[in-house]
Each structure stands twice: as C-alpha cells, then as structure tokens.
Amino acid sequence: MSDVRLRFAPSPTGYLHVGGARTALFNWLLSRREKGTFILRIEDTDVARSTQESVDAILQGMEWLGLDWDEGPFYQSERFPVYKEFVEKLVAEGKAYRCYCTPEELEAKRELAMKEGRKPKYDGTCRNGVEEPGDKPYVIRFKAPHEGVTVFDDLIKGRIAFNNDELDDLIIQRSDGTPTYNFVVVIDDATMGITTVIRGDDHINNTPRQILLYEALGYPVPRFAHVPMILGADKTRLSKRHGATSVMAYRDMGFLPEAMVNYLVRLGWSHGDQEIFSREELIEKFSIEAVGKSAGVFNPDKLLWLNHHYIKESAPERLAELLVPFMKERGIDPESGPNLPLVVKTLQERSRTLVEMADGAIFYYQGDFAYDEQAAAKHLVPDAAPLLKALADKLEALADCSQTGIEALFKEFIAEKGIKLGQVGPAVRVSLCGGTASPGIYEVIEALGKEEALRRLRRAVAIIG
RNA sequence: GGUCCCAUCGUCUAGCGGUUAGGACACCGGCCUUUCACGUCGGUAACAGGGGUUCAAGUCCCCUUGGGAUCACCA
16 A cells, blocks of 8 residues: 555536546556555535536446545535635635625626736735725635746646746635635645546646645645546547447447446557556556647547457356346347357357347347348248258257257258258348348357257248248 | 647557657458358558757757637636
C-alpha cells in the first residue's frame, strides 16, 4: 500500500458516459498500479440538478466495468458544514470577502466589458470592503492575488502557466449559503488527501484558481493530469448524435466490459504496438505519462473488433449466461432447445456483439422457421429431396453424433453417392437453418441434436414435395 | 474577443535528431473453404504550412493556419 490517493468525482446529472468512464478507468488503473487508494466522490452541490437515479446509474456503470473503489462514495451534499467552516476561516483571515453585487449588475458589467472588448471578469467592486448595506444578500468571493504567475506541471500536458491578473475573484459561497464547485473540489481533494487529480482537460482553466485556493488554505497542491476529451467522428464533442454515449448502452448493445475497458484505455494511451490488454496487464503497464495530449475520436468499428476478439476468447458457458437476456428479448427461452453453450460455440467466430449472437442463435430454437425465399428457391429443389432423405436415413443410424462423427458420415455419404459436398451441403444448410449464412453444418447438427436435425431434414423433404 | 490546450495514414497510435516513417481498426485484393465468418498473405494511405537551430528535424525553437476548451451565484 502506497500513499497515492486518487479519486473519480462525477456529478450526478446523468448516466456514466464514455468520457467519464475513461477518466474513472485511468484513475482506477493508476491506483491499482501504485497500490494506492481509489476514492469515489459524488459532486452534488448543485442540489437542483443532481438525482439519485444518476448516482445509481454511475455506480452501475462503474460496477459493470469492474472499477471498484476503496473509499466512498462520499457525497458533497452531506459535507456542507465542512465547507462553511472553511469559508468562514478564509473570511476571518481576510482571504475572502462579502460581495453585495447583484447578478443583474454583474451581468450588465460583463456584457459591457465584452462589448468594449475588455475581459469580462469581476471588477472588484466589493474587494476592498463596502459599508454594511444592512441585510442585503451577499456572496463570498475569494480574494485572489492580482500579481504573479501560477504554474503547474501537468502530468500529461507538461508545464502550464497563467498570469494571475487573468484570474478574478471567484465566488466560493452563493447568496443562499451553499458553496460552489471550484471551492468544494479543493476542500474535498485537500481534506481527503488526494495526491493526484486526474480529470478532463476542460478543467485546465480552473486549475490555477484552485491552486491559489490550496495555497490560501495552507494545503499542499496535488499533482494534476488533464486527460484530453473524446470526440465523435466529425471531431466535435462526442454526443448522442454520434451514437450511444452511455457505457450501459454498450452493455445493452451486446458489448463485453473487457472490450469496453480495452477500447477506452487505448483511446489516448498506448504501450508500443500492443492492442490487446488483459486487466492484469493494464494494471502492470499503465502509466499516466504515456497518455497522449490530443483529443481522440471514438471509433465504434474498433470497439466492435475488440468485442469480437473477446467474444472469440471467452468461455462459451460465460457467454451463454450473458446471452440469456438477449434471447429472452427475442421471445426465446434458451431452456426450450439446444444446449446454449454449445450453440454459443458455433456462433463465437461470427458474432461481433451479443446482439448479433442472439440473432444468429434464433434458428436453433425455432423448429418451424420460415425458409429464406431465395435460399429455398435455389437449394430446396426437387433434385435435393432424395439426397436429403437418404442423408437423414443415414444420420438416423449414426451412433457417434459428435462433430467428427457427423463429418465422417458426410464424407462417407458423398463418396457413396459419387457427389461433391457442394451438391448437398447447401440444401442441408437451408433445411437446418433456414438460410445460406450459418455456422458449419456439422456443428449445427451436433448442437441441434440428432432428433431435431432429422426432423428439420425431413421437414424440408416434405416441403419440397 | 481574452486566456489556455492540441496537430503523424480516414480513425487509434509507435516514433523520444540519423527509420525504406512501424503497428492496429476500416477499406481493397489473393489464399483457405460446405455458406457466412475465422484465419492467413499482400496492397492503398500520414509527418498541416513557413521560418529557424543542427552535418542531420516527424522529432528542438518561433510564427502562421486549422481544430478545441474555458471565461456562471453549473460541475
């Protein structure tokens, strides 16, 4: 156990999206690699926008990805007294002050400044004290230094410097007494002993103010790592327009969590030419310094490829279990037909998602399926009937119904008839599966079982007439 | 507009002064084959532009251009 402490701090205003998931993953990986502590904190100071459903959705997403945390979840909404104390401390020390400017006044000043081409920052009206205006509402502002430079060495971006005169006195407590984000994030990270802050690079501009706050509070400044954002195919911020952004939506589309993890980590991070990483390998090899600086485009094709890879690698029993809900969704009870793991085995190489696998598995469980029209017209022809019938009879007598036994039977059959496999194979396929695209016919017969295979062959013979 | 960040194939990226600029996804061919796939072999495809520094620049510096983020009593 080292004393490295990291956190993921989502705000519960929606589901866990892929960008947040990647940030969480980076934090988690680094904490596991350094044998440190991973903390989950819910940033719900905006009581109006935060919901319990969102919290649940985020937790569910973390769980699906296998990102467990050591401390928390902590809720900022439960820590208001703590923040209040720190605000009062700053005020008492003269490092923060009451500001009586109204939102309307500020908005007007901002617009004027913008119009005149000046920086739209707070003009410091109340900075040096004002006469007590009775019980007028006020906010508390942090008294930021106007001179000097605030610098930090970002673990990903390198050295970043800001002139302090670019910064204005940010509000740390609203007129209703609640604290604001830039303040609570500092208080929490400081009091929770966070050593490294990994977050989206949209927070870069907040960082100097936060550093100033750490210094005013007398806390050590953590290290920062700002990860670039994830873009859609058109290089704009990833949104619903580009497809699903919720990680749970990917589960529902039939993706495996290990594929998602592998994809997300490789989007922005790399380790030489390696593409496939097990969870253990990631923990061993991940490093925040190796994360790229530039934004990356979310590429569904590559995710699909990875998912296909993991489907091929997975144990049929596990996939069968994951496949059940997808089968039920299609109105099929896997208990009612062939052994599901056996079915899965025939489909692994040709399924990129569990959705594709479920679609491909349907025919196994439907005895009275309709034949694909074109396929039937082409292959279920009068000439095929006697062959199918003879094959069925031969199959009926077969003792070894393993794939190899079935293959041997076919070899023998075509030798006896003096034909090629191509002259009977397609008809068998259509009889068994209903179409021309399917797993190999030997494995289909094995999975179906002799009885059902015979039934389907004879059904086809009967239909040909 | 101010500030800040970013820039190698279509996409994800390797590269950390000297390479025929490598890999992966996608795409296009060949092979394999009972279909569809898998697999396998091969191919198309990139250093944004301009200045420097250096014997030597994709690699270091500056500028331009182009993207993006952020400027709330949201987080």
